[in-house]
Amino acid sequence: MAGPKKTDNIGSQEDRFLQAFKEYNDALFRHACIRLSDREKAIDVVHDTYTKVWSYVRNGHVIDSYRSFLYKVLNNLIIDEYRKHKEQSLDALLEQEGVDEGAFEELSESTVEALAATIDGRHALGLVEKLPDVYKEVIILRFVDGLGPKEISDLIEESENVVSVRLYRALHQLRELVLKTPSSSLRKIKK
Amino acid sequence: MKRFETQFNTEAKKLSLTASEKALLEERLTAYMEYHPMAVPDEKVVKKQILKVSEPFLWLSIPKRVISVSFSVSAIFLLIVVPAMAEQAVPGDVLYGVKVRINEEVRGSLNISAEQKANWETLRVERRLNEARQLAKAGKLTPEMEARVAATVVKQKEIAKEQIAVLNAEDSETATLASATLASVLEVQGTLLEADLGASDTNELTKVIEDSRVDIEDGLESEIVSKEKLTAMLEIGTTRAHESLLSLEGDIGTEQYEQILRRITDIESAIHTSGEGEESQGKMYSAWQDLQKLISYISGLNHPSEVAVETLVPIKLTIEERLKEVAIQYHTLEPEYQKLVALDSEGIEADIFEKLQYSLPNLSDLLEVAKEPNADTLEMAEASLKEARAIIESLVTMLDINPDKIELPIDNGLGTSTATTTDEIIEESNTDQSTSTEILPTIQ
Numbered sequence: 206m207a208g209p210k211k212t213d214n215i216g217s218q219e220d221r222f223l224q225a226f227k228e229y230n231d232a233l234f235r236h237a238c239i240r241l242s243d244r245e246k247a248i249d250v251v252h253d254t255y256t257k258v259w260s261y262v263r264n265g266h267v268i269d270s271y272r273s274f275l276y277k278v279l280n281n282l283i284i285d286e287y288r289k290h291k292e293q294s295l296d297a298l299l300e301q302e303g304v305d306e307g308a309f310e311e312l313s314e315s316t317v318e319a320l321a322a323t324i325d326g327r328h329a330l331g332l333v334e335k336l337p338d339v340y341k342e343v344i345i346l347r348f349v350d351g352l353g354p355k356e357i358s359d360l361i362e363e364s365e366n367v368v369s370v371r372l373y374r375a376l377h378q379l380r381e382l383v384l385k386t387p388s389s390s391l392r393k394i395k396k
Numbered sequence: 397m398k399r400f401e402t403q404f405n406t407e408a409k410k411l412s413l414t415a416s417e418k419a420l421l422e423e424r425l426t427a428y429m430e431y432h433p434m435a436v437p438d439e440k441v442v443k444k445q446i447l448k449v450s451e452p453f454l455w456l457s458i459p460k461r462v463i464s465v466s467f468s469v470s471a472i473f474l475l476i477v478v479p480a481m482a483e484q485a486v487p488g489d490v491l492y493g494v495k496v497r498i499n500e501e502v503r504g505s506l507n508i509s510a511e512q513k514a515n516w517e518t519l520r521v522e523r524r525l526n527e528a529r530q531l532a533k534a535g536k537l538t539p540e541m542e543a544r545v546a547a548t549v550v551k552q553k554e555i556a557k558e559q560i561a562v563l564n565a566e567d568s569e570t571a572t573l574a575s576a577t578l579a580s581v582l583e584v585q586g587t588l589l590e591a592d593l594g595a596s597d598t599n600e601l602t603k604v605i606e607d608s609r610v611d612i613e614d615g616l617e618s619e620i621v622s623k624e625k626l627t628a629m630l631e632i633g634t635t636r637a638h639e640s641l642l643s644l645e646g647d648i649g650t651e652q653y654e655q656i657l658r659r660i661t662d663i664e665s666a667i668h669t670s671g672e673g674e675e676s677q678g679k680m681y682s683a684w685q686d687l688q689k690l691i692s693y694i695s696g697l698n699h700p701s702e703v704a705v706e707t708l709v710p711i712k713l714t715i716e717e718r719l720k721e722v723a724i725q726y727h728t729l730e731p732e733y734q735k736l737v738a739l740d741s742e743g744i745e746a747d748i749f750e751k752l753q754y755s756l757p758n759l760s761d762l763l764e765v766a767k768e769p770n771a772d773t774l775e776m777a778e779a780s781l782k783e784a785r786a787i788i789e790s791l792v793t794m795l796d797i798n799p800d801k802i803e804l805p806i807d808n809g810l811g812t813s814t815a816t817t818t819d820e821i822i823e824e825s826n827t828d829q830s831t832s833t834e835i836l837p838t839i840q
Binding site for chain 2: 218219226230231234235238239248251252255256259260263264265321322324325326327329330331345348349351
């Protein structure tokens with residue numbers, strides 16, 4: 206992730222920011238749209254993401270990696286958006302699900318892969334919105350944005366083991382939803 | 397998972413911003429950026445502006461270390477090298493202004509007491525006169541330059557006088573000595589300059605110097621300076637003279653070095669043998685004047701002169717040397733006296749012979765005083781011999797005779813002879829006249 210660093214090479218910072226807009230605006234929208242299940246809100250959140258990053262840059266800070274920084278800001282804004290409407294917390298979710306830290310060590314990438322292989326991806330996207338946000342977050346970051354476990358752990362500020370557990374649980378729930386829900390009744394996200 | 401990921405991703409990619417949404421988003425963001433421009437100066441823009449304004453100028457990037465070293469070197473050059481070079485400058489040189497208006501002013505500002513200031517202004521007079529000598533030696537003392545130097549000397553002399561007057565208000569004894577020093581400096585440097593100019597007639601500059609000296613000496617009241625003060629100042633002065641002379645060792649000849657050293661020793665002897673009373677104070681004051689002349693002479697040796705130190709500061713003989721000198725003088729004059737006594741009237745006019753006879757007893761008395769002098773009768777013996785010489789020379793002139801041709805009687809006691817014949821007497825006189833034709837120093 207970028208470390209804040211003062212610089213006086215201002216012109217190139219502006220250019221880099223605009224380049225980052227052109228490069229990632231679509232991916233950010235996609236992410237926000239899936240997580241928020243609302244196109245208009247997704248556009249607003251993406252707009253807010255970029256304005257926040259611009260405020261950071263205009264004060265002389267340098268961003269080493271726009272991609273990770275943009276996703277971080279976007280993710281925080283999405284969480285804020287959720288907190289406006291939902292009271293569900295991660296701790297509550299973990300408590301509800303009874304996450305055993307000892308189970309973390311049992312999970313691995315191969316376990317997650319094995320589970321994902323059993324899910325029909327074409328139908329899963331429409332059911333992701335039904336997942337809790339913490340699961341939705343990791344699913345989208347992993348399978349839509351293409352971030353690896355380490356990148357996701359940096360972004361959400363959790364350990365890689367927690368990320369793996371969430372991915373597993375997210376996929377598990379998603380699989381159950383896919384199996385339960387007929388494809389004809391899948392709600393489409395407004396395009 | 398790859399299959400799931402591919403499928404999931406493919407479905408997700410169907411979610412994207414439309415062109416209008418993208419355009420609107422970009423427009424909103426651009427507007428936000430315009431309303432919230434960069435908070436720090438846009439270096440890129442500023443740089444462009446600088447280049448536009450300063451294009452005719454070459455922008456050099458000089459390391460800080462180079463600048464600091466250059467500054468140090470420049471400071472050393474300006475503060476040390478240039479002032480040192482300026483010390484050798486004379487009127488008309490580029491650095492002369494630095495010497496007079498900077499070096500001397502800085503040195504003058506370091507003087508705190510009135511005595512130090514008076515001494516410094518006297519030294520400045522000496523410096524001006526030394527410069528005149530340098531110009532004279534180099535043949536650059538043109539009438540215009542001479543007038544300029546003369547004006548400078550007078551001006552500097554007046555400044556020194558003013559400073560001495562200020563000193564006089566605090567310490568009249570020291571002020572008197574300072575005046576004596578100034579007068580000595582003018583006398584010595586004037587003599588040296590005259591020798592450097594080589595003119596038989598005194599030129600304008602030397603006249604100005606002499607007039608300045610007289611002006612200073614007119615106001616002197618040497619008797620107000622106590623013997624104690626003179627003793628202390630002489631002690632300090634002789635030390636300074638020794639140091640000045642030592643600094644010239646190797647630069648001047650051995651004989652000249654010894655001559656000067658002898659005179660310093662004479663002055664030191666005068667300090668210790670001065671005695672008491674007014675006469676003693678007079679001797680000490682005279683020693684002070686000689687010392688200042690000597691110091692000024694030594695300082696002038698940076699520019700060699702044909703003037704011998706004897707001209708300025710005659711040697712002071714010791715008691716033993718003076719007694720020896722008296723003995724030599726006596727043995728020179730006594731035979732001449734005998735020659736005169738032996739003369740008869742033949743070939744001499746009667747009135748001249750009468751004058752001769754009349755003078756002989758007086759001459760005898762004078763020689764008798766100088767016959768066996770001691771320390772107590774030394775001065776009287778010297779004075780007697782001086783008068784006896786003068787009488788003999790005038791008698792010889794009057795008689796128009798060659799003393800060498802006169803038979804000289806042999807004197808028992810001082811020059812006693814056992815000869816009985818004239819030839820023996822002549823032979824003995826010839827033997828004894830080994831010193832009669834020697835050129836002996838005149839007793840002063």
